[in-house]
Amino acid sequence: MDTTSKQQADARDATSAGEQALPPIPEGEDRETLLDYYYQMVLVRHFEEKSAEMYTKAKIGGYCHLNLGEEATVVGFSAGLEPADYVYTNYREHGYAIARGISPGAVMAELFGKETGCSHGRGGSMHLFDLQHRFMGGYAIVGGQIPLATGVAFAVAYRGSREVVACQMGDGTTNTGAFHESLNLAKIYHLPIIYFVVNNLYGMGLRVEQGSAVSELYRKACAYDMQSWRVDGNDVLAVLDTIRTAAALAREKHEPSLVEAVSFRFRGHSVVDPDRYRDKEEVQKGRASDPIAEFAARLMAAGLLDENGTREIEERAQQEVDAAVKFADESPFLSVEEFMRDLSGYVYAPDEAAVKGA
Amino acid sequence: MAEITYRQALHDGLREELLRDENVFLLGEEIAVFEGSYKITAGLLKEFGPKRVVDTPIAENGFVGMATGAAMLGLRPIVEIMTINFIVLAMDEIVNHAAKIYAMFGGQCPIPLVIRTPGGGGQQLAATHSQNLEVWFAHVPGLKVVAPSTPADAKGLLRTSVRDNNPVIFLENLALYNTKGEAPTDGYMVPIGQAKVTKEGTDLTVLSYSRMAAVALDVARRMEQENQLSIEVVDLRSLRPLDQETILNSVRKTNRAIVFEEDWRSFGIGAEIAALLQEEAFDDLDAPVKRVASLEVPLPYSKPLELATLTGAKQLVDAIKELAPRRSRHLSVSPTLLP
Numbered sequence: 001m002d003t004t005s006k007q008q009a010d011a012r013d014a015t016s017a018g019e020q021a022l023p024p025i026p027e028g029e030d031r032e033t034l035l036d037y038y039y040q041m042v043l044v045r046h047f048e049e050k051s052a053e054m055y056t057k058a059k060i061g062g063y064c065h066l067n068l069g070e071e072a073t074v075v076g077f078s079a080g081l082e083p084a085d086y087v088y089t090n091y092r093e094h095g096y097a098i099a100r101g102i103s104p105g106a107v108m109a110e111l112f113g114k115e116t117g118c119s120h121g122r123g124g125s126m127h128l129f130d131l132q133h134r135f136m137g138g139y140a141i142v143g144g145q146i147p148l149a150t151g152v153a154f155a156v157a158y159r160g161s162r163e164v165v166a167c168q169m170g171d172g173t174t175n176t177g178a179f180h181e182s183l184n185l186a187k188i189y190h191l192p193i194i195y196f197v198v199n200n201l202y203g204m205g206l207r208v209e210q211g212s213a214v215s216e217l218y219r220k221a222c223a224y225d226m227q228s229w230r231v232d233g234n235d236v237l238a239v240l241d242t243i244r245t246a247a248a249l250a251r252e253k254h255e256p257s258l259v260e261a262v263s264f265r266f267r268g269h270s271v272v273d274p275d276r277y278r279d280k281e282e283v284q285k286g287r288a289s290d291p292i293a294e295f296a297a298r299l300m301a302a303g304l305l306d307e308n309g310t311r312e313i314e315e316r317a318q319q320e321v322d323a324a325v326k327f328a329d330e331s332p333f334l335s336v337e338e339f340m341r342d343l344s345g346y347v348y349a350p351d352e353a354a355v356k357g358a
Numbered sequence: 359m360a361e362i363t364y365r366q367a368l369h370d371g372l373r374e375e376l377l378r379d380e381n382v383f384l385l386g387e388e389i390a391v392f393e394g395s396y397k398i399t400a401g402l403l404k405e406f407g408p409k410r411v412v413d414t415p416i417a418e419n420g421f422v423g424m425a426t427g428a429a430m431l432g433l434r435p436i437v438e439i440m441t442i443n444f445i446v447l448a449m450d451e452i453v454n455h456a457a458k459i460y461a462m463f464g465g466q467c468p469i470p471l472v473i474r475t476p477g478g479g480g481q482q483l484a485a486t487h488s489q490n491l492e493v494w495f496a497h498v499p500g501l502k503v504v505a506p507s508t509p510a511d512a513k514g515l516l517r518t519s520v521r522d523n524n525p526v527i528f529l530e531n532l533a534l535y536n537t538k539g540e541a542p543t544d545g546y547m548v549p550i551g552q553a554k555v556t557k558e559g560t561d562l563t564v565l566s567y568s569r570m571a572a573v574a575l576d577v578a579r580r581m582e583q584e585n586q587l588s589i590e591v592v593d594l595r596s597l598r599p600l601d602q603e604t605i606l607n608s609v610r611k612t613n614r615a616i617v618f619e620e621d622w623r624s625f626g627i628g629a630e631i632a633a634l635l636q637e638e639a640f641d642d643l644d645a646p647v648k649r650v651a652s653l654e655v656p657l658p659y660s661k662p663l664e665l666a667t668l669t670g671a672k673q674l675v676d677a678i679k680e681l682a683p684r685r686s687r688h689l690s691v692s693p694t695l696l697p
Contacts, residue, residue: 118464144450144451147423147451148455150427151430151431155428155432181415181419181421185424347500351523
């Protein structure tokens with residue numbers, strides 16, 4: 001069987017989290033890079049806390065799903081990819097967009113529905129997009145992004161270029177037909193894609209083992225003779241390492257693979273979810289193994305970070321988020337008049353001649 | 359101009375687009391090794407190889423989504439869905455994704471995708487293999503829907519669809535594949551969103567598309583000879599966008615309209631056109647708009663019942679006879695001359 005569980009020993013579920021000794025920082029890692037991962041994680045944390053606040057202030061509408069608690073998963077995933085690689089995600093994607101390099105201002109402006117948002121205010125929280133950063137979209141129909149991402153991998157293979165596609169999804173997604181159809185397609189066509197399953201133990205309120213006949217989700221890849229790994233989603237370096245391995249497999253061998261990151265969301269499914277279906281104790285334990293605090297402790301133990309450094313990073317992240325809110329607030333909405341002027345142009349892409357200015 | 363079948367027109371159109379643009383590729387169930395359930399793609403695997411003519415497993419949502427993703431990177435996939443009935447399995451990728459991505463992400467990413475699929479009944483394939491679901495797609499902003507009735511239009515619209523930067527549902531019909539017509543061989547293109555008056559007339563207008571447009575033309579020619587009725591036939595060719603101008607111009611001239619469609623009557627193409635006519639040409643209408651469509655049942659297998667269910671020439675003739683005599687009341691002719 002090709003399915004492996006290289007890092008299964010590292011993986012844990014929320015109930016056992018916090019009881020294990022933190023692994024040391026591997027030797028040979030560059031300090032600046034490590035501190036940047038830490039900064040990214042703190043930035044995502046602050047951004048999401050601010051998003052929740054802006055939601056309660058009605059600056060953000062619709063649904064709003066946060067990456068709180070998943071920062072190590074988010075940053076490890078993004079750091080394992082190259083700038084030219086393509087990323088698809090589900091609707092819990094603010095952090096991924098930021099970690100991909102989209103400015104927090106453009107993300108916050110999108111949440112505010114402003115023209116300066118990364119999807120020009122047309123997508124909102126669940127539909128962030130930025131072609132320049134090869135962030136190919138947040139998708140809000142569970143599983144909808146998986147065939148699309150598989151198609152970009154198909155196009156990469158068709159053109160013989162060396163990019164990798166990484167397709168993030170939640171645990172519940174692995175029960176959809178789109179998931180299974182896509183894994184099969186990727187394997188038969190040998191596509192350079194990583195399916196990245198964030199197992200935060202619940203699909204909305206349904207526990208993974210209630211919704212999935214196989215609750216170790218990485219095992220599902222074996223049906224497609226596809227290599228897969230389960231990794232501790234609280235460990236940014238473990239996630240990064242696994243993504244790098246998967247990316248190399250895709251880039252060099254044109255083989256798809258699946259990575260399951262076991263993570264934990266600190267709050268409910270969305271901002272408005274009171275989270276009544278999870279035990280208080282389970283949530284407390286999950287929050288106690290905060291991936292940011294744990295990474296800080298590891299960096300400190302390695303002598304790479306001190307209290308001052310932590311404070312400085314916190315402040316810098318807070319400033320960046322405040323600036324993002326200011327930018328979003330001050331940005332204009334697209335005028336209704338302008339919107340109404342060309343509805344067809346809103347919906348349909350111009351033809352080639354028009355694109356070329358003919 | 360050579361006379362070719364509708365099937366040959368599609369085949370030639372696909373082949374020419376494959377030759378023209380390296381970004382064009384075909385994918386679908388049984389299109390390569392098996393050469394297509396209806397042999398539209400016969401010979402193309404041999405000529406272009408498995409990279410350009412791709413067999414897929416039976417996974418409509420998966421491979422339609424995969425084609426949409428490939429289009430996001432600028433490839434120009436032409437998907438074949440074996441029959442329109444199977445497209446239902448791919449509705450999420452078509453309606454929620456292919457149709458939305460350009461607008462929802464702020465115009466950053468066009469989807470140059472064509473999905474070809476035949477609809478239609480009459481072959482005793484029963485309820486799940488005989489549907490006309492074009493309205494599902496014509497309803498959705500972000501999609502374009504074309505439904506050619508002749509080999510020339512099939513080829514011309516296929517070329518245009520492949521070069522369009524938006525998802526196009528290209529509706530074919532099983533009963534049209536063997537029909538013949540003249541088709542130009544030079545780079546002939548038919549614009550999307552342009553109907554065609556296939557026969558001029560003054561007494562009433564029959565508006566139709568796909569196979570029923572061909573039936574309508576036959577009926578109109580016959581009734582002109584046999585009943586001295588001057589019937590105008592408009593082949594819509596595109597359902598979205600709909601060529602309102604051609605529709606309205608015709609009905610403003612004839613003052614009577616029948617919409618002739620193979621799909622179910624309720625909420626159908628006829629309902630849309632009747633609404634358009636009452637909104638935009640109310641004062642030009644001398645009679646209510648008539649809809650001639652199929653009976654609203656899942657299509658039975660039994661031949662007599664299938665025939666009774668599907669609309670066709672007879673139903674159109676009846677409707678024309680019902681609508682046309684009303685006009686004669688305004689004419690100062692002897693009642694004995696009436697049909």
